Each structure stands twice: as structure tokens, then as C-alpha cells.
Amino acid sequence: MARWIPDESGEEAALLESLGIPSTDALFTDVPKRARIGRMGVGAALEEREVVGEVDRLLDRNRPLSHFSSFLGGRLTSRYAPAAVDAIVSRSEFYTAYTPYQAEASQGMLRALFEFQSLWVEMTGLDVANASLYDGATAAGEALLFCRRLHEGSRFLVPASLPWEERSVLENYASGPGLRVEGIPYDDVTGRIDLDFVRSAVAQKDVFGVLADVPNGFGHIDEGIPELKSLLGDVPLVVSADPLSLSVLEAPGRYGADVVVGEGQGFGISPSFGGPLLGLFACRHEHVRSAPGRIVGATTDTEGRRAFALTLVTREQHIRRSRATSNICTNESLMALAFVVYATVVGPRGLARLQSTLAEKARTLASGLGGVEGLKAPRFDAPYLGDFTVEVARGTADEFLDRLLRRKVLGGHSLADPRPGATRAAERILVGITEATTEKDIQKYVAAAKTAIAAVGRSA
Amino acid sequence: MTFRQARWDEPAVWDLAPARPADAPPQISGIPEKMRRKEAVHWPELSELEVIRHYTRLSQMNFGIDTSTYPLGSCTMKYNPKVSEVLARRPGAADVHPFQPEATVQGSLEVAWRLERILARVTGLPEISLQPAAGAHGEYAAMLMVRAYFRDQGELAERTEVLLPDTAHGTNPASAAMAGFTTREIRSKEGCVDLEELRREVSKKTACFMLTNPNTAGLFESEILEIAEAVHSVGALLYYDGANLNAILGVTHPGRMGFDVAHLNLHKTFATPHGGGGPGAGVLGAGAKLGPYLPVPRVVKEGRKYRLDYDRPKSIGKIKTAFGNFGLDLRAYAFILSHGEEGLKHIARRSVLNSNYAAAQMGQYLPRPFRTLVKHEFVLSGAPLKAKGVRTLDLAKRLLDEGVHAPTVYFPSLVDEALMVELPETESKRDLDAYIAAFGRAISDTPENLHAAPRSLSVTRVDEVRAAREPLLSWKDLRDAAAKAETP
Numbered sequence A: 001m002a003r004w005i006p007d008e009s010g011e012e013a014a015l016l017e018s019l020g021i022p023s024t025d026a027l028f029t030d031v032p033k034r035a036r037i038g039r040m041g042v043g044a045a046l047e048e049r050e051v052v053g054e055v056d057r058l059l060d061r062n063r064p065l066s067h068f069s070s071f072l073g074g075r076l077t078s079r080y081a082p083a084a085v086d087a088i089v090s091r092s093e094f095y096t097a098y099t100p101y102q103a104e105a106s107q108g109m110l111r112a113l114f115e116f117q118s119l120w121v122e123m124t125g126l127d128v129a130n131a132s133l134y135d136g137a138t139a140a141g142e143a144l145l146f147c148r149r150l151h152e153g154s155r156f157l158v159p160a161s162l163p164w165e166e167r168s169v170l171e172n173y174a175s176g177p178g179l180r181v182e183g184i185p186y187d188d189v190t191g192r193i194d195l196d197f198v199r200s201a202v203a204q205k206d207v208f209g210v211l212a213d214v215p216n217g218f219g220h221i222d223e224g225i226p227e228l229k230s231l232l233g234d235v236p237l238v239v240s241a242d243p244l245s246l247s248v249l250e251a252p253g254r255y256g257a258d259v260v261v262g263e264g265q266g267f268g269i270s271p272s273f274g275g276p277l278l279g280l281f282a283c284r285h286e287h288v289r290s291a292p293g294r295i296v297g298a299t300t301d302t303e304g305r306r307a308f309a310l311t312l313v314t315r316e317q318h319i320r321r322s323r324a325t326s327n328i329c330t331n332e333s334l335m336a337l338a339f340v341v342y343a344t345v346v347g348p349r350g351l352a353r354l355q356s357t358l359a360e361k362a363r364t365l366a367s368g369l370g371g372v373e374g375l376k377a378p379r380f381d382a383p384y385l386g387d388f389t390v391e392v393a394r395g396t397a398d399e400f401l402d403r404l405l406r407r408k409v410l411g412g413h414s415l416a417d418p419r420p421g422a423t424r425a426a427e428r429i430l431v432g433i434t435e436a437t438t439e440k441d442i443q444k445y446v447a448a449a450k451t452a453i454a455a456v457g458r459s460a
Numbered sequence B: 001m002t003f004r005q006a007r008w009d010e011p012a013v014w015d016l017a018p019a020r021p022a023d024a025p026p027q028i029s030g031i032p033e034k035m036r037r038k039e040a041v042h043w044p045e046l047s048e049l050e051v052i053r054h055y056t057r058l059s060q061m062n063f064g065i066d067t068s069t070y071p072l073g074s075c076t077m078k079y080n081p082k083v084s085e086v087l088a089r090r091p092g093a094a095d096v097h098p099f100q101p102e103a104t105v106q107g108s109l110e111v112a113w114r115l116e117r118i119l120a121r122v123t124g125l126p127e128i129s130l131q132p133a134a135g136a137h138g139e140y141a142a143m144l145m146v147r148a149y150f151r152d153q154g155e156l157a158e159r160t161e162v163l164l165p166d167t168a169h170g171t172n173p174a175s176a177a178m179a180g181f182t183t184r185e186i187r188s189k190e191g192c193v194d195l196e197e198l199r200r201e202v203s204k205k206t207a208c209f210m211l212t213n214p215n216t217a218g219l220f221e222s223e224i225l226e227i228a229e230a231v232h233s234v235g236a237l238l239y240y241d242g243a244n245l246n247a248i249l250g251v252t253h254p255g256r257m258g259f260d261v262a263h264l265n266l267h268k269t270f271a272t273p274h275g276g277g278g279p280g281a282g283v284l285g286a287g288a289k290l291g292p293y294l295p296v297p298r299v300v301k302e303g304r305k306y307r308l309d310y311d312r313p314k315s316i317g318k319i320k321t322a323f324g325n326f327g328l329d330l331r332a333y334a335f336i337l338s339h340g341e342e343g344l345k346h347i348a349r350r351s352v353l354n355s356n357y358a359a360a361q362m363g364q365y366l367p368r369p370f371r372t373l374v375k376h377e378f379v380l381s382g383a384p385l386k387a388k389g390v391r392t393l394d395l396a397k398r399l400l401d402e403g404v405h406a407p408t409v410y411f412p413s414l415v416d417e418a419l420m421v422e423l424p425e426t427e428s429k430r431d432l433d434a435y436i437a438a439f440g441r442a443i444s445d446t447p448e449n450l451h452a453a454p455r456s457l458s459v460t461r462v463d464e465v466r467a468a469r470e471p472l473l474s475w476k477d478l479r480d481a482a483a484k485a486e487t488p
Helices: A011-019 A024-028 A048-059 A083-089 A107-124 A136-150 A164-175 A195-203 A225-232 A243-247 A285-290 A317-323 A333-346 A348-370 A397-405 A439-459 B048-059 B082-088 B106-123 B135-152 B171-178 B195-201 B224-233 B326-362 B383-388 B392-400 B429-444 B447-452 B464-469 B475-486
Strands: A155-159 A180-184 A207-214 A237-241 A259-263 A279-283 A296-300 A306-310 A388-392 A428-431 B127-129 B161-165 B182-186 B206-212 B237-242 B261-265 B282-286 B298-302 B305-309 B377-381 B418-422
Touching (some): A011 A024, A011 B326, A024 B326, A048 B106, A048 B326, A083 A333, A083 B048, A107 A243, A107 A279, A107 A296, A107 A306, A107 A333, A107 B048, A107 B475, A136 A155, A136 A207, A136 A259, A136 A279, A136 A285, A155 A164, A155 A195, A164 A180, A164 B135, A180 A195, A195 A207, A195 A225, A225 A237, A237 A243, A279 A285, A306 B464, A317 B171, A333 B048, A348 A388, A348 A439, A388 A397, A397 A428, B082 B326, B106 B127, B106 B282, B106 B298, B135 B171, B135 B206, B195 B224, B224 B237, B326 B377, B326 B418, B383 B392, B392 B418, B392 B447
Parallel strands (some): A155 A180, A155 A207, A237 A259
Antiparallel strands (some): A259 A279, A296 A306, A388 A428, B127 B282, B261 B282, B298 B305, B377 B418
16 A cells, blocks of 8 residues: 555544544544445555556557657657756646645746746737647637637638547537537648638628638648638637747738637647647737636736736636636646747747758658659648648558558558548548658658558559 | 745746847748748747756745645645656657557557546446546536437427536536536535525426535535435436545445536546646546447457447547547556555545544634534635634735645635635645644734735735736736836
8 A cells, every 4th residue: 555645653543533533434424324335346555566567567568659660740749858848847846736826835837837828929929828728629619619709600610621639629619509610621732721612601791710720630731821811800710820830930910810729739748648738829918808718917026026826817717607718727737837848948949940850851751652653642732841641542541551550650640530420531641750750760651651552452 | 934935036038048139930942931930939049957947946936735735625635646757757658649550559548448447436437538638628528418418318408507506616617608508506505505495496497417525615415315316306417526526435426426427537536746737637427328428439448459439429529639638547547556445445534534633623713614524625714804804815825924835715605705625635644733733823923914924935915906907918918018118
């Protein structure tokens, strides 16, 4: 049994004695007999070294990314995090704290979150960022509800190319208030969203918000996005942006975005089989009282020194209850800390150089795969920064990826919605790159792809 | 009081490096001019040591469980075991991508599956999803499931209302409202649900009753079986907010109490770190009615293999990217293995023992509004302090000067000037006594000193009114405010 419940000195006896009761049974007389349970069936306690042994035994059944040449991409990445990030995130003054309700005792976390908010403001060109949401998809969901507070209507437009997971999360956020998420068709050659569709939808006066993603669900840059706001009038524009891309791409606030959301996991947070992640959210000053989530503000203490506190709390669930802008309570503060430490260690120029390196490697990979008979790479004729889409001419993406796996190549992930009945894009693969991808990895992928697609062809 | 927090004159991160002329980021071929960033992101270039020193200094101006007793009620601020931190950073846990093929992530899937099976036994609810990222996220997903359930029953048009007691956490009504329900509060009687009032209020309009048990007043709702019956008698569902599960581990569980669906907070009961406000992990448990509506994918075992199952036609779909917060699931799994059946039961016994002991002692200073047998937390009213011009807020700030964290304050709202205190099982008698003594010193101090508190922290009392009235929410706002101040 762990040493975490202190009773080595028999102190529980003293506590019981002080209360004048013989055992803790007397403390549970308020639980009716009919509601009692017997054994749960959890098993016996293990010593710490046994726990380590048991967990390691299970984890040993995983093949971590280092085992492969990995080309998994998309919103979640496996980019390298400098050790300095974990050194700070591992400071237990940070990680064993909770939400800084008592500002004076929590200036460290409040200041770090204020710096995080400031960074996302600088990257997006907007005015206000919140202190984090769960992940990129739920941040988009909160943005949907936010837009509805700013504008009447029942339709929320998103690219039809949006990853199916995000679409599903958005549909859930829309379902409560009875709103509809609608796909904007895209051009089959460039993947660009159809601006005429947006124009005519907006003209019907029932659209309350439009979301566009940069890069899009295919990994590509849609050159039409900067024109989008001019079609929308006062309908809010949400841009879902990869934060690394903003090191080289125009701040969406400059081309009319009213909200910028994103997934922050790539900034110093390990993929950890999908969580914890980091939801990013920024908006304009005039809309801040409709914004979801915690917000840290600067103020002063009684001696006039700079100090920080959670602010604009009347938006929040603990004050406003059912009329709150969101139900957010626990968010992803520690991941927000990782994000700002990562960006500061790497630096703005370092981030841009990293994105530039990824783009170069991606071009090498695309030209290699593009030369393989039976593959179309990149599938879309549009710029890209690291991720891009490959299409298999024969069989399905999954069959192709299975064959690559035999050569220890994780060749990307299928864009198909795995739920039965959904058949969307079963032949498309999102391919990604990291700074760790070597020339040799790329050659290995190209060679494996030739055999794999040929084999898929034979079996088909 | 001899406590002194570090007080660094630490500049903001952007003031650590001199401003330099902005330059354009490298050009990436194919990116059209209109989408190119013209100036690099406005952020300092610092050496690694400068960054480390900056954030290390900030950390020294922050309370955590590792530095201070942290008795925030309903937050269960227990010790976060170090072994879990080590395990979550293993390459086999951290360096695994959620989109890897199933065959390469059998370990992660097995951890998830095993944790789910254990949590099914702990909650008495057979169907578990680890997908929600926090407690409120779990509540929200559950309300979407309730909605989907009544849609399938053809009753959604009628069942538009979610009921909850006036002691409910604010997230409950907020989550229900986001899921499209109207909410109505049921008045409490002596800190618990007024059963007669509930019986009068439930109807065919009721979709769900949301309840925390033990509730936020620290009281076990002893009429829970009657409450469940009243709710079910009109065809409504009963939701369990698991924030306070710590008190009843192994004594009772949501399934036995009659709940249809529940969320648990792994970051409370199962000791995953609160992270300064997250990440959390809000597991969902459901019985037969709502099980089919849980988010996809579900982890299933087939023979000796584990698989992600997306074939759940009634599922609400996804509520988050990828799966749950696996890093926290793993920590919780290690925590449960370390405790075993007896250890989990011990958690409930000890946390309730700590709470009753501290309540008896601290109750000598301030009134306890409800019955004295409490569970994992208790509530005091700071109302008598008003006579000497002191408020609960002053007392909270004065406690900080003792090097301990304050309780949750001004909640639950049915208690005037409330303090809600939770001292989990990992607090030793010595630490309890130290906290009680600190509380005694704080409350006996002069009104002047209480108003002037805190004095031992990196800042004195923070002007939160000003923060809200003149919002300065980023570096950009600070620059704009400074520029405006310079303009005559």
C-alpha cells in the first residue's frame, strides 16, 4: 500500500478519539443501508515498484513513434519539445496548483497565463485571448456558440474538407441550441472552398458564422481565405489556424477574422495518445464579454505594483450559471504554460525557420511520392507548409497504410470517417513531416510506397 | 507568522530582451503574397537560461499542493504522486500518436480498457468513456446524451427542462443550458434536497435531475433512493456529478444510488495534478439507457487484442479530438493500482475523518449552518465577522499569510459569507492541526490586519474590481495603455 495516506504513527486513532467515536463507521451513518455496496472488486494494492513494473509491462505493448519512420500529421504532431519546456512544466508549484482563485497566492501562474494570452494575441492579430480551452476542436465548438451570440441565424458554415472529428465535435456544440453545421463545397483541383457558395448562403440571411481552417483539412493553404471576410459583412469569421503556420503566415486578424482558434499541442506538448491537448481562442475587444473561458487581466495591488487576477468573471459559470458564456471550469492551464515556454525558448525566428524547414522536407517527400505510379501526391494543387494529402489510385488508404506499416513506415492517416455508413475520402491520406524526418526516412517512405501500392494493385 | 513568499522584481517576458527591428520571416515558395506574414511574430528572442530563470521565478510566486495545504472545497486537492509523473513521461506513453494503427498502440488501449473496467466497478455504471477532457466537459457530453436519448424516445419536444438543487456547482446549469435545456433550481432544506419540493417540481417536462452526492455543503443526501425514485417516476433521468466521489469510494456508488449517468474527475478523486487550472479528465459512466449514446470510439477487447470501436449507431459522436487525456488516464491507473480495494476505501474513510475533525475544531470559531456529520468537506459561515467589519474574503487573504491556501469562498451561495473546506486524506494530523491553528490566528487577528492581508506574498491585496473595470488583457493592451498615458 502506498505511503500516501498518513497513518504510520497511528494518528487516525487520535483523530477518532478527538471526535469521541470508536471507528469511522460512525461517520457513514448518513448513508442508508440499502445504498451500501460490498466489494468493488478492484484487487489488492501494489507497492510502488510493482506499479512501475505493471505499467511498464503494458506500455511495452506500444510501439512508440521512435520505432518508425513516422509521417503522421494533422492537428496533432510529434514535433520535438526542448527539455526546457518539461523542466518548467514539472515545477510542482505550477503543476500541483489549481485555478488561481486566490490571486495573491498565484501570481506565478497568472503571469504565465497572461504571457500566454499575449502571445496568442500577437500571433493572431486579435485583441484578447482566453487562458485556454480543451483542444482545437472544442475551441472551434466554443467559437460556434460565440458567433451565435454575436449574430442571428441557424447555419454555421465550415469547409467540407474539415477533419471528420472536428465536424462531429462542432455538430455536437450546434445541437443544443438547434443550430446546423453545413459543409462548404471545395474545388476538386485546388481544395479551395467555393466562395460563391458562401456568398449565396450569406445572402439568405440565415448564416451566423463561417469557419475556415489554415492549413485546411487536407494540409493545404486555401488562397481564398483572405477574401472571405469581404463576403460576410457583419457575419463573424472564425479562422482555425495551426499556431506554427502563423510564424510565416499573415495574422488572420489582419484579413478580417473575428475569432482565431487553434490546436496548441505542437508547441511543447507530447502527443500522449491524444491528450492532454490545448485549445486556443482569441477574439476582438468589443466581443470579450461574450467570450468563453478564463481570462487573466493586469491590475495593481494596494501598493500600486503590477499584479494579475482572473477577470471578467461575470461571464462565467460559477457566477452566471445557466446564463454563462460557457461551462468552462478546469481548462488546460499547464499546457498553456508549455505553449508559451516552447515559443519563447524557440523564439519567433526559430519558429519561422522550423516551419520553413518542414515545408522544404514536405516538398522533397511530395516530389518523391508524386513519382510513384498509383499515387497522386500532393492530391491538391495548392501550397503547403508541412502536411499535404496523398491519394491512392487503387484500393483504400488503409490497405496502403497497412502495407507501409510492415516496413516500419507510418505513412500518415486516412481522412475517412471510420463510422459505419460514412464513406468520405476513403482513398485519401494526410501526410505530415517533423523536424526529425530525415532524407533517409523520406527515401524509405518512397521505396515502401512503390511496393505497397503495387501490392494493393495486385490484390485488387 | 514567519512565512514569506518569494517576491522577485521579475519583468514581463517581453521586457527581458531589448526591442529589435522587426524582420520578415523566411519566404516559403508557393505561399501567395497576400498570405505572407510581413513581420515576424512580435515576441522576444531570449537565451534558454533567461527563459528558465524567468519561469522558475514565476513558479516561486505560486502556491501548489507541494508547498502548502490547499483546502479548496469540491476541488479535492490531494497529493499528486510522483511515480505517476514519471510513468506518464515514459516514451511508451508520451511518444505515442493517437492516429497510429491499433496494432502499435495495444498498450495504451489496454491501459484505457483496464481503467474503464475498474471505474465501472467503482461507479457501478457498466459503460465507461474516457473521452471528456474535464468534469464540465463530461457533464456537457452527458446532457447531449440525455438529449439524444429523449429524441429517440420521441419525447424531446416535451422534456425541455433540467432540474438541479440550489447547491449545484455552476458548471451543472451551464452545461445543461449549452445542451439546449432550460434549468430550474430546487430549493434545499437544511443543506439537502427538499424531497417534497422535488416531488412537486418533477414532471413530464423534466429531462434530468443533476445531483452531487455528497453535495457541496459536504452533506450526504440520505434520501437519495427516494430522490431517484421521484425522478424516475416521471420518466426523467438522474445525473451524478462526481466532483465529490472521494467521500464515498467503496461505501456506495452512483449505480447503487440509482443514477443513470455520471462524470468523475480523475484530477480530483484519482489524484492527477490540477495543473494550475487543468488539464483535467472527466470520465463518463452510464447505465443501460444511456450507454449506447456515449462518445465514439469505445475501447473493446476481442480475444487478446484491443480495438477502437466506431460502430455505435446511437452514439453522440465525438466531443474532443482523438481520445481522452491519456496522460491523465495513465496517472489515475497507477494511483488505483497503488491503492487497491482497501486503499480506495481507506481514502473515503480518512478524507471524511479529516473533514469531521477539522470541522469540529474550526467550528469553534464560526457557525456551521447545517448538521454536523459531514463527508469530505464542510461549510462555515463567515457572517458573524461582519459585526467587526470583516468579511470572509479578508479571512481568506489573511490565511494566505500563514503559508496555507484559503478554502473555497462564497460558495455554496445559500450560505452567507461561505467558506467551503476540503482537507483530503493525504493531509496528516500534523498538517490539519497546523491549518486549524493558522485559522485560529487568522480569525483572532485585528480587523486592521485582516483588511491589510496579505502581506507576506509577492503582491499585496490585488484590485480585482479595477481588473474588470479597466480590462488590460494582454501585452498589446499594456502597450496601448502606456501610449495613451503618454499622449497629453
